[in-house]
Amino acid sequence: MPNRTHTKRHPHDDAPDTADAFRELAALPAGPRRDALRARIVEAWLPMADRLAGRFRNRGENHEDLRQVAALGLVKAVDRYDPARGHAFESYAVPTVTGEIKRHFRDHMWTLHVPRRVQDLRNRVRIAGQELSQTVSGRSPTVAEMAERAQLSEEDVRTGLEALESFSALSLDAELPGSEDGYSLSDALGAVDPALATVVDREAVRPRLAALPERERAILYMRFFGDMTQSRIAEQLGISQMHVSRLISRCCDRLREQVLREPLR
Template identity: 55%
Template sequence: MSAQTDAGQKVVPANASSRWAGRVAAVLVGFDLFSAAARLIRSRDGGPGRPRWLPAGPRNRSGPEVNVPMATEDRRAGDPETQEAFRRLVELPEGAERERVRQEIIHAWLPMAHRLASRFRDRGETLEDLRQIAAVGLVSAVDRFDPDRSHSFVPFAVPTITGEIRRHFRDRMWSVHVPRRVQNLRNVVRVATAELGAEGTASLARLAEHTGLTEDEVRQGSEALHGFNALSLDAETSAGTGGALGEFLGASDGAFDLVLDREAAKPGLLSLAEREKRALYLRFFEGKTQSAIAAELGVSQMHVSRLIAGSCRRIRENALDEPDPRQNTPPSAR
C-alpha cells in the first residue's frame, strides 16, 4: 500500500517498485527473444532482416525491386493453356476434335460459373437451377469469345454469365407475366421508395415528382412491386376473418347456367328460315315492337306474331327432344 507525506506526495513502497521493474524486464526479454527468432527464420531471398512469412516485395527504396503479381478474379485468367485452347477452338473446323476442345474449355471454366451463380442465391430460385443457367451463359461466352481481341476470358465471360442469370430472373421468375415497360417502372419506383424512405411513406405525387414519371406510371410500378411472387389461394387471411384466401375471391357466374341453354337452342335456330331468324333478332336482341318489325319486314303485325310464336315453339321442341343416337353413328358402323 502507498502512503502520503505531510506535503501530500504519494510514497510507493520498495516492494511495489520491485514488482513493476520485474514486469518491465520480462517484457523486454520477451521482445529480444522474438527478434532473435525472427532473425533465425528470415528468408534468404527476402533481404536482410526480412522474416519468411512476410510477402515478397520491395523492402525499401534502396533495396532491389521485386515484382508482385496482382490478384486476378480467376486463377485461369492468365493461363496460357487456356488461351491456347481458345486459339485452337477458333482455328479448328467443325468436327469431333473441335467439340472435344470446346468441352474441355467449358469444364475448365465451370467452377467460375458456379461461383457467379452463388451470388444470386436466396432470391426464390434453387442453387442447382442457378448453376444450370450460369452454365448456359458460360457456353454462350465460350462460343463467342475471340482470343485475338482479348487476352483474358474473364472480363468477357463474367458479364455474359451474370446477364444470363439476370435475364432469367427478369423473364422467368414472375408468377404473372408483366410487360418489360412495367418491370422498368417497378425498378424506378422501388429505388425511389428506398431513397425517400427517410421521409416516411411517400405519396404518389411525391414519387412522381422525384422520378419524373406520371402518377399513373408510378401506380403501375407500385402494383408491380407485389407481383413478383403470387400468393397462394390456400393462404390464411388476416386474423379475425378465418378461412383461406380463395374462399373470399370470385363468385358464381350466372352465365354458366346459360351455356347449356344456348347450346340446346342452337340447332333449332339454325333450322329456321331467314325471315324467322330476322324476326327473332329484331324482337329479342333489338327490343323492337311487333309493329316495327312488321313495317321492316313488309308484313302484317299478325303475321309477325305467328312467325315469332311458331319459331319459338320449334326451337323449344328441338331442344327438349332427345337426339337419336343413330344420327351420330358413322355410316360405316351402321
C-alpha cells in the first residue's frame, strides 16, 4: 500500500499552512536564509497571537503592550517547536503564547506580590462576578452567589475580592475621596517616633536616677531636662562651674556602668 501523509487541520479557518516551512526551517543551518524563513513564519502566525492577546482586554494593561507580549511568546514558540514530534504547531503555540501573557501579568502588572493561588482566586471571582452581573439587576452579586457560581467557598471568594484591590496601588499623592482641600494619603501617614529608640534606655536608667543623692539628681535634671548651662546651675547651687562639670561626668559614668553591668528586671 502506498504511504499517505495525513495533515492535521487547524481549528481556525485562517490558520496558515506552515508545516513544510517548519520542516525546512529545522533542516537549515544558522544564517540569513534561515532568519528570513523564520521571520515569514512568525509573520504568518501573528494574527493568531493578536487574537490570544485580545482575550486579555480590559484587565488593566494596554492592548498594544499585550500584542507585543503575545508576539514575543510566538517567537519563542517558533524557535522551540519541533515538527518531528508530529504535533500541529498551533497546539504548541497557543499555550506558549498564553503562558507568556499570563507571566507578563504576574511579573509586571501586580503592584503587590500576591501568591499564585490568590491570583487564580481573583480571576475566578472576577469571571463569576462578570457573569452574574448579566443575570442580576440593580445590585452587585453577593459573596454567596459568586461562591456558588465559581464553585468556591465564601472565604475564598472574599480572598479573591481582596486581591482585586491588590492589582494596582493608589499613589500616596492621590487626593482622598471627598477631600476638598487637596488632602492626600501621604498626609494621613504617621512618622516614626524618634523617641522609640530611647525607650529601653530611659526605662533602664530610671531606677538608677531615683537612687542618686538629691543634689546630683537635681543637677542632672536642670542640665538635661531644664536645658540649663553649667554656669547657671553653679550659680543657683552656689558652687563652681568646674565642680558642676565633674559631678555631671561622674554621675553619667556611674549610671552607664550600672546599666551595663546589671540588666533591668
